[in-house]
Amino acid sequence: MSKNLSLGxxxxxxxxxxxxxxxxxxxxxxxxxxxxxxxxxQGLRQSEAFFQHSxxxxxxxxxxxxxxxxxxxxxxxxxxxxxxxEESYMPVFLSGLHFAKTIALTLDRPLYEFSHQExxxxxxxxxxxxxxxxxxxxxxxxxxxxxxxxLECTFKNNRLYSEIIGGSLDISAGQLIDRIGVKMGxxxxxxxxxxxxxxxxxxxxxxxxxxxxxxFNLSGLESHGYKNIxxxxxxxxxxxxxxxxxxxxxxxxxxxxxxxxxxxxxxxSANELLRRHLNKKVKxxxxxxxxxxxxxxxxxxxxxxxxxDEVKKTKC
Numbered sequence: 001m002s003k004n005l006s007l008g009x010x011x012x013x014x015x016x017x018x019x020x021x022x023x024x025x026x027x028x029x030x031x032x033x034x035x036x037x038x039x040x041x042q043g044l045r046q047s048e049a050f051f052q053h054s055x056x057x058x059x060x061x062x063x064x065x066x067x068x069x070x071x072x073x074x075x076x077x078x079x080x081x082x083x084x085x086e087e088s089y090m091p092v093f094l095s096g097l098h099f100a101k102t103i104a105l106t107l108d109r110p111l112y113e114f115s116h117q118e119x120x121x122x123x124x125x126x127x128x129x130x131x132x133x134x135x136x137x138x139x140x141x142x143x144x145x146x147x148x149x150x151l152e153c154t155f156k157n158n159r160l161y162s163e164i165i166g167g168s169l170d171i172s173a174g175q176l177i178d179r180i181g182v183k184m185g186x187x188x189x190x191x192x193x194x195x196x197x198x199x200x201x202x203x204x205x206x207x208x209x210x211x212x213x214x215x216f217n218l219s220g221l222e223s224h225g226y227k228n229i230x231x232x233x234x235x236x237x238x239x240x241x242x243x244x245x246x247x248x249x250x251x252x253x254x255x256x257x258x259x260x261x262x263x264x265x266x267x268x269s270a271n272e273l274l275r276r277h278l279n280k281k282v283k284x285x286x287x288x289x290x291x292x293x294x295x296x297x298x299x300x301x302x303x304x305x306x307x308x309d310e311v312k313k314t315k316c
Contacts, residue, residue, distance in 0.1 A: 005068065007103070008301025009057070009078040010119055011096035013049055013146060014189060016056035018064060019297035020073075021305060025126055029067060030291075030298055031060040037188045042178055043145075046091045053095035061099075076104045077112045077304025079297075082146065084115040084162065112304045116295075117142055118160045121153065123299030124265035124288025134158075137260050139165075141249065144266035144295075145174030145189065150214050150252060152260075158306035166214025166252055173245060173268045176218045180225040180241060184234045194238045195271050201239035203232075209244060211251045221245060239273075246277035253282045261286060267294040 005028060010017040014035045020028040033056040035049055044052075078100035081088040093116070104111035121140050125132055132155060140151045140162065150166030171179075174191070181190025207224040210217040221244050228237050253262055262285045268274070270293040278285050292298055 003069075003072040004074055005072045006301045006305035007073050007076045008119070008297035008299070008304055009076070009096045009100045010116060010295060010297040010300050011049075011053040011057070011079070011093055012116055012295040013044065013090075013092055015295035016053050016060060017295060017297035018057070018060045019301045020064070020068065021298060021301045023305065025302060025305075027298060029064060030296060031063055032296060033060060034189075039187065040182065042175075042182050042188060049092045050095045053092065054099075057095065057099045061103075070107055073107060073109060075110045075112065075304050076100050076107075077114060077300045079116040079119050079300050080113045081115050083117045084160065088115065114300050114303050117147065117162070118303060119297065119299035120144070120265045120293075120295075121151075121160055121162075121263065121299065122302050123292040123296055124263055124269070124286075125155075126299070126302055127289040127292050128263060128286040130261050130263060130286040139256050139260055139262045141253065141262065141264045141269070142266045143173045143249075143264065143268035145178060145268075146172060147266065148172040148174075148218070148268075150256075153263075158303070160303075167216075169212070169215050169217050170219040171222060173218065174266075176222050176225070176241065176245065177268065179222060180229075180237070183226060183229055184237070189267070191267055191271065194242065195273065197235045197238035198242050198273050201233070201235040203236040203239045205240055206247060207240055207244040209248045209251065211248060214252050214255060216248050216252060218245070218248070221248075242271060242273045243277070246271075246274045249274070250278060250281050253278065253285065257283045257285070260284075263288070265293060269293045 004023040008019045016033045018031045035052045080097050136155045142149050148168035151162040153162045178190045186193045270290040
């Protein structure tokens with residue numbers, strides 16, 4: 001095994017993650033533990049998530065200790081905020097930061113801070129067919145439970161810089177899927193189960209779609225999804241929701257496809273119906289691997305291995 005490893009930690013709202021990559025961007029370990037949400041609930045309070053993360057991090061770290069020599073780790077990276085902007089903050093990320101600081105102090109290694117969104121984008125970039133180059137510009141559509149944003153991105157000096165240019169004006173794509181899924185009786189998070197349901201339907205109808213340039217609304221789809229529970233089958237409802245979401249995103253991306261490459265990332269981007277729909281209708285669109293589309297620490301670890309001077313280096 002390589003003796004030049006980068007360790008990444010990510011503590012999002014619903015997944016505890018620790019990942020390791022080597023200097024060649026080879027994935028060494030990808031440890032994840034989904035937080036527990038009670039049946040019928042659509043999420044967790046920050047305090048509940050923080051508590052679960054603190055417990056999960058210890059367990060995942062114990063697993064890593066059985067598989068690698070800590071002396072091979074050259075640096076530790078951690079997500080400390082949702083987005084790479086000053087006012088972006090969420091208490092749940094402090095659990096990861098505190099744990100990462102402890103490891104960095106113990107091993108006497110540098111600690112680098114990134115945003116959760118940077119980790120998502122990097123993990124998808126490195127597992128897509130899009131070649132990463134310095135000063136490269138591209139668009140990213142981040143589709144997850146907490147975020148549905150269209151971003152204009154630049155990869156410069158081993159750091160991702162982004163500006164929001166579009167996205168949802170109300171709920172996120174992940175919220176749309178999870179809220180309707182939970183109402184149908186599915187377990188949270190509902191993405192894979194909704195995807196599976198949609199494959200059993202031949203329904204071709206769409207719910208009304210609302211777009212405003214590069215921005216759009218998803219609460220209308222949510223309303224129609226609610227209204228049709230117990231009116232049509234769950235399979236047909238799931239198909240209409242996912243197809244309508246895919247068509248909404250298509251109407252946005254078609255405005256961008258001639259400028260720069262478009263990368264889709266975030267847990268919702270793993271949806272099979274959405275991938276087929278957009279691959280068929282949008283040019284210059286890229287997807288990362290499904291396994292690294294959802295929350296993970298691999299993108300954070302990849303960013304950290306460069307140790308750029310432009311990265312915030314934490315003093316432990």
